[in-house]
Amino acid sequence: MFSSDLANDASLKNVLEVDSIMLSFGSRNIVTDCYLQCCTGDIMGLLGRNGCGKSSLLKIIFGTLETENKSIRINKQVYTHPYKEGHLIAYLPQHGFLPQSLTLKKIIDLYIHTDSGKTTLLSDERVKSLYAKRVSELSGGERRYFEVLLLISMDVKFILLDEPFSYVEPIYRQTIMDLIRRYTSHIGFIITDHDYRNIIEISDRIVLLTNGVCKHIKNLEELERWGYLPPGKLEH
Secondary structure, X not given: OOOOOOOOOHXXXXXXXXXXXXXXXXOEEEEOEOOXXXXXXXXXXXXXXXXXXXXXXXXXXXOOOOOOEEEEXXXXXXXXXXXXXXXXXXXXXXXXXXXXXXXXXXXXXXXXXXXXXXXHHHOOHHHHOOOOOEHHHOOHHHHXXXXXXXXXXXXXXXXXXXXXXXXXXXXXHXXXXXXXXXXXXXXEEEEEOXXXXXXXXXXXXXXXXXXXEEEEEOOXXXXXXXXXXXXXXXXX
8 A cells, every 4th residue: 555654764675776867759858857766675656647758767777778867776886787787676568578489487497597586486376377388378467477476586676567467357466466565575666557546556655757757756646736647536
């Protein structure tokens, strides 16, 4: 459930800080003023209208999208391309990333190289039943659940999830939310979704990206005040 409280004592946690980001496409400014701090134990929701730059911001943080200016720090160390470090950050793109022709067993062998990571995956009851299937044989919910658990099993400090609930059966949305909550003790999550209700349900902090600026939401009524939701929408 969403709370305006900040994360617990950051000095005892891994800390991801993002600031000084400037991104433009041609003459259009996408991001002009953004500061984010995510600690292990956080589930930060990132909201914004379609096309406002949410996916671009996640790619900048991950390190795969170049921009005019940025500062990405993890535990006060600057990283230009955090994903290249291997142990820091993982990213779930909006449209998935798994090869459709491979079985889940093969994907686990390719992506996970630690015994603890393989144990996390293979001890999961849902994955056990899908072990021999190809990605192309999975439902939307099964695929998304497996993708999220695969990233969790990589033993990273932060995970960026872009639209993890889109095109997912309702029963699996809740299952994926439960999965994320299960691992927040040692992972920080930043999550976007086109349905604000999913973000409100899963997040303990919310940031609204509007007109290129990150607004840190202290109460849900601010989503109406900033024009993201029409007046009275939260009452329904």
